[in-house]
Amino acid sequence: MHFAILAMLFALVDPSLIPDGDYNVTVERVVDAKHLVVRMENGVEARLPATGSMTFDTSQKVTKAHIFVYKGVIITYKAG
Numbered sequence: 539m540h541f542a543i544l545a546m547l548f549a550l551v552d553p554s555l556i557p558d559g560d561y562n563v564t565v566e567r568v569v570d571a572k573h574l575v576v577r578m579e580n581g582v583e584a585r586l587p588a589t590g591s592m593t594f595d596t597s598q599k600v601t602k603a604h605i606f607v608y609k610g611v612i613i614t615y616k617a618g
Contacts, residue, residue, distance in 0.1 A: 559606070561578055565602070570594075571595075
């Protein structure tokens with residue numbers, strides 16, 4: 539039973555379940571040029587895609603960012 543609880547704690551949340559809005563996040567990792575894994579201020583982790591022509595630098599080590607999420611997609615992104 540304890541393993542099931544641990545698995546739920548470390549599961550990524552479906553991006554479509556994140557309400558639209560501005561968020562300060564911790565960037566856990568840059569998956570590729572179009573996806574980030576972030577930890578929200580409430581502890582929730584999600585793998586979020588970028589919109590349109592927005593890309594992320596996979597070599598850059600960003601730890602904090604301000605994002606705007608709309609329908610589970612990062613619309614704006616500002617490091618720091």
